[in-house]
Amino acid sequence: MLLGPSLALSAILFSLGVAGVLLRRNAIVLFMCIELMLNAVNLSFVALAQLHGASGYVMVFFVMTVAAAEAAVGLAIIIGIFRHKQSVDLGNINLLRG
Amino acid sequence: MTEVVFYIFAAIAVLSATLCILQRSPMASALWLISTMFSLAAIYVLLNAQFIAAIQVLVYAGAIMVLFLFVIMLLNLGHAESDFRGPSTVAATLVIVGLLAIELLALTRYTPRRLANELSQWPTFTDPATVFVAGQVTQQESASRGVVGALAAPLFQTYLIPFEITSVLLLAAIVGAVVLAKRNV
Amino acid sequence: MTSLVWLTVALPLAGFLANGALAIRRPAAKDAVSYIGVGVLIAAFIVSVGVFIDLLKSPPHSPHIITLWRWLPVGPLQLDLAFQVDQLSAVMLLVVTGVGSLIHLFSVGYMKSDPGYARYFAYLNLFVVFMLVLVLGSSFPVMFIGWEGVGLCSYLLIGFWFNDKANADAGKKAFIVNRIGDFGFMVAMFLIWHHLGTLTFTGMTDRAPAVFASGSAAVTAITLFLFLGCTGKSAQIPLYTWLPDAMAGPTPVSALIHAATMVTAGVYLVARTNVLFALAPVSSTVVAGIGALTALFAATIALRQYDIKKVLAYSTISQLGYMFIGVGTGAYASGVFHLVTHAFFKALLFLGAGSVIHAMHHAYHATHSHADAQDMRNMGGLKQYMPATFWLMLIGTLAIAGVPPFSGFFSKDEILAGAFARGGDLLIYYVFYAMGILAALLTAFYMARLLTMTFLGENRTGEQERHHLHEAPPVMTGPLIVLGVLSAIGGMINLPPLVGGGAWLEHWLEPVTARAHQFFALEMPHGQTEYFLVGGAVAISLLGLFAGYRATLARKIVPASESAEDTGVARVLNRKYYVDEVYDAIIVRPLVWLSRTVLWRVVDQGVVDGAAVNGTAKLSRGLGWLGSRLQTGQVGVYVVLFLVGALWILHAMVR
Numbered sequence: 055m056l057l058g059p060s061l062a063l064s065a066i067l068f069s070l071g072v073a074g075v076l077l078r079r080n081a082i083v084l085f086m087c088i089e090l091m092l093n094a095v096n097l098s099f100v101a102l103a104q105l106h107g108a109s110g111y112v113m114v115f116f117v118m119t120v121a122a123a124e125a126a127v128g129l130a131i132i133i134g135i136f137r138h139k140q141s142v143d144l145g146n147i148n149l150l151r152g
Numbered sequence: 153m154t155e156v157v158f159y160i161f162a163a164i165a166v167l168s169a170t171l172c173i174l175q176r177s178p179m180a181s182a183l184w185l186i187s188t189m190f191s192l193a194a195i196y197v198l199l200n201a202q203f204i205a206a207i208q209v210l211v212y213a214g215a216i217m218v219l220f221l222f223v224i225m226l227l228n229l230g231h232a233e234s235d236f237r238g239p240s241t242v243a244a245t246l247v248i249v250g251l252l253a254i255e256l257l258a259l260t261r262y263t264p265r266r267l268a269n270e271l272s273q274w275p276t277f278t279d280p281a282t283v284f285v286a287g288q289v290t291q292q293e294s295a296s297r298g299v300v301g302a303l304a305a306p307l308f309q310t311y312l313i314p315f316e317i318t319s320v321l322l323l324a325a326i327v328g329a330v331v332l333a334k335r336n337v
Numbered sequence: 338m339t340s341l342v343w344l345t346v347a348l349p350l351a352g353f354l355a356n357g358a359l360a361i362r363r364p365a366a367k368d369a370v371s372y373i374g375v376g377v378l379i380a381a382f383i384v385s386v387g388v389f390i391d392l393l394k395s396p397p398h399s400p401h402i403i404t405l406w407r408w409l410p411v412g413p414l415q416l417d418l419a420f421q422v423d424q425l426s427a428v429m430l431l432v433v434t435g436v437g438s439l440i441h442l443f444s445v446g447y448m449k450s451d452p453g454y455a456r457y458f459a460y461l462n463l464f465v466v467f468m469l470v471l472v473l474g475s476s477f478p479v480m481f482i483g484w485e486g487v488g489l490c491s492y493l494l495i496g497f498w499f500n501d502k503a504n505a506d507a508g509k510k511a512f513i514v515n516r517i518g519d520f521g522f523m524v525a526m527f528l529i530w531h532h533l534g535t536l537t538f539t540g541m542t543d544r545a546p547a548v549f550a551s552g553s554a555a556v557t558a559i560t561l562f563l564f565l566g567c568t569g570k571s572a573q574i575p576l577y578t579w580l581p582d583a584m585a586g587p588t589p590v591s592a593l594i595h596a597a598t599m600v601t602a603g604v605y606l607v608a609r610t611n612v613l614f615a616l617a618p619v620s621s622t623v624v625a626g627i628g629a630l631t632a633l634f635a636a637t638i639a640l641r642q643y644d645i646k647k648v649l650a651y652s653t654i655s656q657l658g659y660m661f662i663g664v665g666t667g668a669y670a671s672g673v674f675h676l677v678t679h680a681f682f683k684a685l686l687f688l689g690a691g692s693v694i695h696a697m698h699h700a701y702h703a704t705h706s707h708a709d710a711q712d713m714r715n716m717g718g719l720k721q722y723m724p725a726t727f728w729l730m731l732i733g734t735l736a737i738a739g740v741p742p743f744s745g746f747f748s749k750d751e752i753l754a755g756a757f758a759r760g761g762d763l764l765i766y767y768v769f770y771a772m773g774i775l776a777a778l779l780t781a782f783y784m785a786r787l788l789t790m791t792f793l794g795e796n797r798t799g800e801q802e803r804h805h806l807h808e809a810p811p812v813m814t815g816p817l818i819v820l821g822v823l824s825a826i827g828g829m830i831n832l833p834p835l836v837g838g839g840a841w842l843e844h845w846l847e848p849v850t851a852r853a854h855q856f857f858a859l860e861m862p863h864g865q866t867e868y869f870l871v872g873g874a875v876a877i878s879l880l881g882l883f884a885g886y887r888a889t890l891a892r893k894i895v896p897a898s899e900s901a902e903d904t905g906v907a908r909v910l911n912r913k914y915y916v917d918e919v920y921d922a923i924i925v926r927p928l929v930w931l932s933r934t935v936l937w938r939v940v941d942q943g944v945v946d947g948a949a950v951n952g953t954a955k956l957s958r959g960l961g962w963l964g965s966r967l968q969t970g971q972v973g974v975y976v977v978l979f980l981v982g983a984l985w986i987l988h989a990m991v992r
Contacts, residue, residue: 056158056199058260063162063195065256067169067188069249074173075976076245079235082178082224084972086185089216090169093192096208100201107286108293111303112311114204118211119318123325125216129223130332136227137335143235148970237973248980255987 060101067094081132081142085125092121158198165191178229182220189213200291203299338387339401339422345381345388345434346420346469352377352462360455367454374458375441378465382434389427397423398848400539402475409478413534421475421538425849428673428842429472429605432680436597437465439816443688444589446813447695457497457587464490468598472605476537477526480606484522484570487599488515494594495586504585511579518569518576525562528555538609542852545612551856552618560613560620563606564627571603571657573631578917580654584646588694591646592687596653597680604657604676607664608849615667615853622763625665625756629769629776632658634914636779640786641903641910644711645690648787652737653683655776659752662769668755669850670843674831675748677842681827682736682745685820689730692809692817693791696723700802708799712897713787718796722806725814727792729821734788736824738781739878744827749777750874751833757870758861774877781881782888789889797896835867 071094074087096114103110136142165188172184189212196205236242293302307315355373359366400423409416420426441461448457467490471483489512496508530536532555533544549556567573572580572595583595594600607614607624614621632655639651656679663672696719697710708715720727736745753773760767796803808814832838861867894900903911912918967978 056155058263059155059158059162060195060199061260062257063165065253065260066166068256069253070166070169070173072252072980073245073249076241076248076973076980077173077236079237079973080178080229082220082227082229083173083181083235086178086181086220087173089212090172090185090188093189093212096204097192097195100196100199100204103201103287103290104199105284105287107290108302108306109286109310111201111204111290111299112306115207115303115307116311116314116318118207119322122211122216123321125219126325126329127332129219130329133223133227133333142227142229144972145237147972151968151970241973241977244977248977248984251984252980252987255984255991258991 057101057104061098064094064098064101067091067097079144081135081144082129084144085128085132089121089125092117154198158195161191161194161198165195176235178224179221182217182224185220186213186217189217200294201299203303338384339391340403341384342388342403342420342422342430342473343405344384345430346466346473348377348381348384349462349465349469353459353466356455356459356462360453360459364452364455367449370455370458371445374462375438375445377462378434378438378441381465381469382431382438385427385430385434388422389431392422392424392427396845396848399423400426400475402539414530414536416476416478416536418479419475419537420473420479422473423849424845424847425605425608425673426472428677428846430469432677433465433468433472433598436680436684436820437468437593439819440589440593440597440684440688443592443691443813443816444587446810447589447691448587451587453497457494460490460493460497461590461593464494464594464599468602471602475539477529478536480609481519481522481526484566484602485519487594487602488512488519488570491515491583491594491599494590495583497586497590501585507579507582507585511583514576514579515569518566521562521565521569525559525566528559528562532559541610542612545616546852546855549613549616551616553616556613557617557619560610560617561623563610563613564620564624567603567606567624567661568627569603570606571600571661572654573603573627573658573661574634577631577635577654578920581647581650581913584644584650588646588687588691591650592684592691595650596683596687600653600657601660601676601680604660604664604672607661608669608673611664611669611850611853614664615856621665621667622765623665625662625759625766625769628658628661628663628665629756629772630658631655632662632776633772633779636776636783638910638913639783640779641907643713643897643900643911644709645693645713645716645787645791646687646711648713648783649683649686649690652686652780652784653679655780656683656737658776659749659773662756662773663752666752666755666759666766666769667853668752669853670831670846671748671751671755673846674842675752677830678736678744678748678824678827681820682733682743682824685733685817685824686730686737688813688817688820689726689733692723692726692813693719695809695813696806697798697802699807700798700805703805704799704801706799706802709897713790714894714897714900715798716791716796717794717798717894718792719806720792722796722803723792723808725808726817729814729817730788730792732821732824734784734882736827737784738882739777739874740882741875742825742828744824746875746878747828747831747833750871751831753777753874754861754867754870757866774874777874778877778881781878782885785882785885786889789886790894793886794890794894797894799896835871 068091071087071091074090075084078084078087096117099110099113099117103114132142135147139146168184168187168191172181172188175181175184189208193205193208193213196202196208290302352373356370359370359373363369400421402419402421404417404419406418407415408418441458444457444461448454451457464487467483467486469483471480471487474480474483492508492512495511496505499505499508526536529541533541533548535541535544545556565576569576580595580600584591586594614624635651635654635658639648639655642648642651656675660672660675660679663669663675693716694710697716701708701710732743736743739746739749741747753770756766756770756773760770798806809817829838831840831842833840902908909915969975
């Protein structure tokens with residue numbers, strides 16, 4: 055069984071995703087790094103499904119569905135912001151500053 | 153043999169992911185991410201979850217990433233300037249990610265045997281043999297009917313309501329995306 | 338009829354409500370107010386007479402308690418609002434309602450042209466309500482309701498013409514000084530509850546002898562605190578300063594409240610709690626001592642007062658001192674006797690002065706003069722203009738001076754005889770006796786001075802004013818006549834065996850004072866000593882009267898506006914020994930300073946406003962500002978913070 059290595063891979067991919075989120079200012083690249091994180095978690099679920107049953111696969115199923123919905127809406131928002139500011143650089147978007 | 157293949161694809165995945173987060177152009181990042189997803193699909197196959205691999209390629213790589221690419225091209229971001237954050241953020245990132253990786257890797261110590269042993273020492277004693285019953289059932293099912301078969305029963309019985317709600321969620325996402333992206337509401 | 342005694346309280350209360358409503362809605366309805374105001378009092382008097390006759394027919398050995406309702410059921414304290422009808426309260430009931438009715442009737446004439454007529458009668462009725470609650474109360478708290486209530490009404494009535502700041506100040510002074518005494522009363526109540534476990538008078542009489550050893554510190558403390566309350570309410574040293582200022586109120590108010598009834602509440606209290614005072618000889622001596630000192634002190638001040646009401650005010654303080662000598666000596670019946678006779682002749686004197694002031698006001702009003710209508714230097718020779726008033730005031734003067742056969746002679750004499758008798762036990766009582774005799778001399782002197790300056794000699798009011806001086810209307814002279822008769826024959830209620838009397842009041846009050854007399858018996862002087870004492874007292878009174886008359890006639894008196902200032906001893910007396918100024922410097926000023934500088938500036942503005950209220954607000958704002966620094970609007974920062982938190986939780990769970 056490849057449980058240990060799978061989980062380790064999942065951990066590494068997740069950390070890379072987090073690093074990407076912290077390092078990049080471009081909104082779209084940020085989103086992609088989030089997708090990367092979700093993929094890492096999916097891998098984790100699949101690996102553990104061997105131990106804990108089909109509910110692991112079910113979770114993967116749902117995660118993918120929700121990721122799709124989230125990507126759609128998130129990108130629509132980014133398009134909206136782009137129309138306003140002509141850029142997707144997150145460093146300039148601070149209207150919620152208090 | 154399986155392990156060797158696994159490590160190859162794992163290496164490809166890590167490499168692709170690293171390049172994904174370090175590329176300057178968003179287009180290139182997207183493509184490297186697709187590469188990561190494909191290698192993950194391969195790993196799914198190695199983990200005996202063929203169906204999952206299939207829908208990974210179809211949904212993630214085939215639909216979601218395509219959507220990303222469409223948006224990148226729509227916004228004409230192909231040639232972007234450098235958009236990395238400053239050195240202070242890089243330092244913070246290294247620290248945080250380092251800690252995170254250490255924490256997560258620490259979890260991988262739990263091999264099944266060790267987990268079972270620790271569970272048996274808890275007050276509500278759990279027989280090690282019964283902890284991973286569900287997993288064995290699933291493996292038997294997958295052997296006979298494939299992952300689809302193993303997935304079908306729980307999905308349409310135990311998790312039926314979340315399934316239905318997910319369909320509503322998708323509907324909401326569609327409507328939301330259309331409304332948000334319109335020029336004049 | 339005894340069970341209907343609550344009517345005596347309910348009727349004036351109804352009068353207060355009716356008159357109060359009229360005062361607010363229809364202040365001009367003077368006739369209605371007169372009928373209601375006087376009517377309820379007369380009705381209350383009739384009920385009182387009924388109660389008294391009931392008691393006469395079958396004198397009770399222990400008081401009748403008429404319970405109205407359960408008032409304070411709090412654990413071990415089960416207090417009812419109840420009235421106690423026994424011999425002592427019946428006497429007080431008659432005095433309050435009887436003299437009260439007469440004064441109400443007098444007020445109809447005196448206050449006729451005052452715009453606050455309805456309000457006046459409302460307050461006066463309310464006063465009677467509280468005074469009756471005071472004398473009828475069957476327990477300390479119920480009595481305290483009355484005690485506080487009469488203080489309130491006193492304030493309202495002294496400051497009746499409150500548009501003049503001086504009157505309002507006098508009202509405040511009365512209330513505040515009284516309050517100091519009330520503090521003593523309350524502490525005594527707490528101590529009594531603590532030691533005896535009961536607050537009713539019957540309970541106290543039953544348990545006190547068992548609980549307290551004679552002369553113990555506990556009972557001495559209780560009685561001294563009670564007496565502090567008495568000094569406040571009955572204007573003894575050191576809390577008497579409010580009474581002369583209280584003359585700012587209308588004269589009938591001075592007659593009712595500050596002569597006949599409210600100020601006697603202290604004497605009533607001592608008589609009611611006679612068991613406690615009998616168990617504490619030290620306190621009784623203190624009571625008698627302060628009484629004697631006050632009697633003499635006030636009498637000296639009265640010698641040099643020019644305002645007719647002020648003379649009578651100090652006279653009241655002095656006579657109250659006599660009453661306290663009486664109850665301090667242990668002769669509770671003689672203290673009460675003097676209370677009754679004093680009510681008669683002091684009310685007579687005050688109402689007579691009221692008639693005089695009424696006439697003087699009329700005269701000055703007609704000529705638009707601003708001279709003081711109450712200053713005796715502006716009077717003189719009024720006998721020809723107001724003969725009836727003169728003769729009646731003469732009766733009052735003879736009564737207060739203690740000339741036989743008028744009432745004051747019997748009561749005062751009995752008190753002095755009692756003091757002399759006690760001298761056999763404790764030598765200091767001889768000193769009290771001497772002070773009492775000296776005060777009697779001065780009393781006769783200043784009363785004769787008052788009478789002479791006001792009614793005799795030549796008139797100093799002024800040429801034009803003279804024509805407007807006239808006798809008071811019958812509604813005012815009527816009550817004066819009744820009071821005159823009572824002052825003359827009032828001594829009959831307690832004629833001593835010396836003149837063949839049966840000492841009726843003393844025997845009547847025996848069931849009430851019996852307990853106290855278990856602890857000591859007062860051996861009244863008889864035989865040779867008694868004749869000597871009586872003779873001496875009469876001689877002193879006549880001497881004082883004569884000296885006062887001659888001295889005043891001999892002096893050349895000019896109207897007040899032209900008079901020269903007094904100098905030397907006379908000045909000190911006229912300025913009341915500067916006691917008010919001393920109190921002001923020692924007590925009032927430091928308190929005001931404390932309040933203004935410390936409590937206001939430092940505590941209120943600095944600590945409460947500054948630190949607590951504003952400080953908390955500033956702290957909140959500071960914390961908020963600090964929090965707002967987190968809201969940069971930058972996603973990157975948010976993500977970092979989010980991850981730090983998530984990392985921490987992860988770490989906590991992994992362990």
